[in-house]
Amino acid sequence: MSSLLLFLFLFLTPSSPLEFRYHNNREIQQYLVEINASNPDISHLYSIGPSVRGQELWVLALGLSPHRHTVGIPEFKYVANMHGNEVLGRVLLLQLIDDFVRGYRNNEDWSVKLLNSTRIHILPTMNPDGFDESDTNCLFSQGRANYNGVDLNRNFPDAFAGLRKQPQLEESRREAEVRAVIGWLRMESFVLSANLHGGALVASYPYDNSNGGSELVGGASVSPDDDVFNHLAKVYSHNHASMHHGEQCRDSGPFPEGVTNGYLWYAISGGMQDYNYVWAQCLELTLEVSCCKFPPENQLPALWTENRKSLLAFIMQIHLGVKGRVFDGSGVPVQNAVVEVKGRSNMCPFRTDKHGEYYRLLLPGEYVFTVTHPGHKVLTETLNVPHGPDQYSAMKHDFMLRQIPATTVSPQANLTKANSTEANLTPSCNYTLNLDAGASRSSWTGLCVSLGLVVLLSLVS
Ligand SMILES: *[C@@H]1O[C@H](CO)[C@@H](O)[C@H](O)[C@H]1NC(C)=O
Ligand SMILES: *[C@@H]1O[C@H](CO)[C@@H](O)[C@H](O)[C@H]1NC(C)=O
Ligand SMILES: *[C@@H]1O[C@H](CO)[C@@H](O)[C@H](O)[C@H]1NC(C)=O
Ligand SMILES: *[C@@H]1O[C@H](CO)[C@@H](O)[C@H](O)[C@H]1NC(C)=O
Ligand SMILES: *[C@@H]1O[C@H](CO)[C@@H](O)[C@H](O)[C@H]1NC(C)=O
Ligand SMILES: [Zn+2]
Numbered sequence: 001m002s003s004l005l006l007f008l009f010l011f012l013t014p015s016s017p018l019e020f021r022y023h024n025n026r027e028i029q030q031y032l033v034e035i036n037a038s039n040p041d042i043s044h045l046y047s048i049g050p051s052v053r054g055q056e057l058w059v060l061a062l063g064l065s066p067h068r069h070t071v072g073i074p075e076f077k078y079v080a081n082m083h084g085n086e087v088l089g090r091v092l093l094l095q096l097i098d099d100f101v102r103g104y105r106n107n108e109d110w111s112v113k114l115l116n117s118t119r120i121h122i123l124p125t126m127n128p129d130g131f132d133e134s135d136t137n138c139l140f141s142q143g144r145a146n147y148n149g150v151d152l153n154r155n156f157p158d159a160f161a162g163l164r165k166q167p168q169l170e171e172s173r174r175e176a177e178v179r180a181v182i183g184w185l186r187m188e189s190f191v192l193s194a195n196l197h198g199g200a201l202v203a204s205y206p207y208d209n210s211n212g213g214s215e216l217v218g219g220a221s222v223s224p225d226d227d228v229f230n231h232l233a234k235v236y237s238h239n240h241a242s243m244h245h246g247e248q249c250r251d252s253g254p255f256p257e258g259v260t261n262g263y264l265w266y267a268i269s270g271g272m273q274d275y276n277y278v279w280a281q282c283l284e285l286t287l288e289v290s291c292c293k294f295p296p297e298n299q300l301p302a303l304w305t306e307n308r309k310s311l312l313a314f315i316m317q318i319h320l321g322v323k324g325r326v327f328d329g330s331g332v333p334v335q336n337a338v339v340e341v342k343g344r345s346n347m348c349p350f351r352t353d354k355h356g357e358y359y360r361l362l363l364p365g366e367y368v369f370t371v372t373h374p375g376h377k378v379l380t381e382t383l384n385v386p387h388g389p390d391q392y393s394a395m396k397h398d399f400m401l402r403q404i405p406a407t408t409v410s411p412q413a414n415l416t417k418a419n420s421t422e423a424n425l426t427p428s429c430n431y432t433l434n435l436d437a438g439a440s441r442s443s444w445t446g447l448c449v450s451l452g453l454v455v456l457l458s459l460v461s
Helices: 003-012 025-038 088-105 109-117 128-133 159-163 176-187 226-239 272-280 297-319 411-419 421-429 439-445
Strands: 043-050 056-062 075-080 119-123 190-197 200-205 259-261 283-290 322-327 338-341 357-360 365-372 379-385
Touching: 025 043, 025 056, 025 088, 025 128, 043 176, 056 088, 056 176, 075 088, 075 297, 088 109, 088 119, 088 190, 088 283, 088 297, 109 297, 159 272, 176 272, 190 272, 190 297, 200 226, 226 259, 226 283, 226 297, 272 283, 283 297, 322 365, 338 357
Parallel strands: 075 119, 075 190, 190 283, 200 259
Antiparallel strands: 043 056, 056 119, 200 283, 322 357, 338 365, 365 379
16 A cells, blocks of 8 residues: 555544444555554554465554563464455454554543553454455355465464474465464463354363363363353353343253353364463454354444454453562573463463463462472462452562572472473473464465355354
């Protein structure tokens, strides 16, 4: 877009509300560029990479320090339109951006406080190519997949599908859009996320898959943070105009209180929410926000009203639990220290990020934390955790480790370390993805199927 056009666009639409309609991919890009240009103090526009057909996957970050992470400020994200024909999420996220910016400019408390306490990343479309192929049918699945005909919500590495024990990530099997998201998760230490779909009305939470182990309880695949996930899902459904009634759509449900364990609904392998949770320690929900995958445009204002409060209340939940840093014996923040909460054996233990920070979403209560770092005594502390969201901050707590003098290391210390969760899980929880390899994109081009022929009646969403 030329600067003249940008100027005219800015000039002609100074602050009129965003129209309720389906903006195409080009218009979304144009809108984000405009928001970024006119709000440099609270927004930062970046791309996490191109789609198969080369359309940039634009993310708008909002916050009082939008360009980079600030210690103590958790990173949140919303992703929409991963299934190209499930389109309400695109509209909701653009309206959310509009709402945040307008609220901040009008000095409204909710917007100022959220943007001062949280960095919010918004990806309105994860599958722009699929969107271009989709029709406006409520139930059909044309446009669901990406340009290569691959369902992106089946293309992530899956901890239950043997990958945990075989750390090699088969890059050629990952689509461009999935690689972009995996790279994004490496770039930022996200704490909470949701991924917006359509075709049902329910908030679904991990796990989405199982291999029949101890996680399988009464038909659900239960994660160690099930209490937190259940709470998060209910925050969405109960703040939504009708989701909590649980029986809205023709072909899905009923869902008690409008929430469900993903696996209990139907199992999927290679889903994005399990990947976020297991491998990136980011708690993610799958939000099904409309019975119709492509609602008529005249319904958009009402659908926004039904979802607005939920979208904001869900972001606030990033302030649950405890956050802080881990310092080594010399008072330096340490990366990769393992921060565990008793009774929650996460498949891949939660670790401090490059700033030495950890974030643990927990409901109010008493928790025993164990912090482990090589060369340091295992630190165990009991913390009383209050309810953080009302304060726009989780409880702050730093852990000070004590170094083990080299001469006093006993064989017992070695043994303990060798048996710890860290030692057992590190190899399988830490694999690297060569994100610079551009090979897979070109090799896929020849396999591309004509999406126009793939019109399937689909009940899945
Ligand atoms: C966002 O706005 C800033 C400040 O005007 C500008 O420097 C930057 O290039 C813009 N980014 C994009 C992707 O347009
Ligand atoms: C942002 O939060 C900090 C405390 O975390 C507070 O001191 C400051 O006044 C807040 N700024 C605004 C604009 O609310
Ligand atoms: C135990 O730890 C010491 C000091 O870190 C190291 O030199 C030694 O090789 C370790 N022994 C085993 C069996 O790992
Ligand atoms: C550590 O693991 C070894 C081998 O699996 C086992 O024999 C030993 O009892 C374990 N020690 C502890 C303290 O759990
Ligand atoms: C993961 O692997 C990379 C590359 O092999 C290494 O640099 C990093 O320290 C590892 N992280 C952990 C937590 O072991
Ligand atoms: Zn979907």
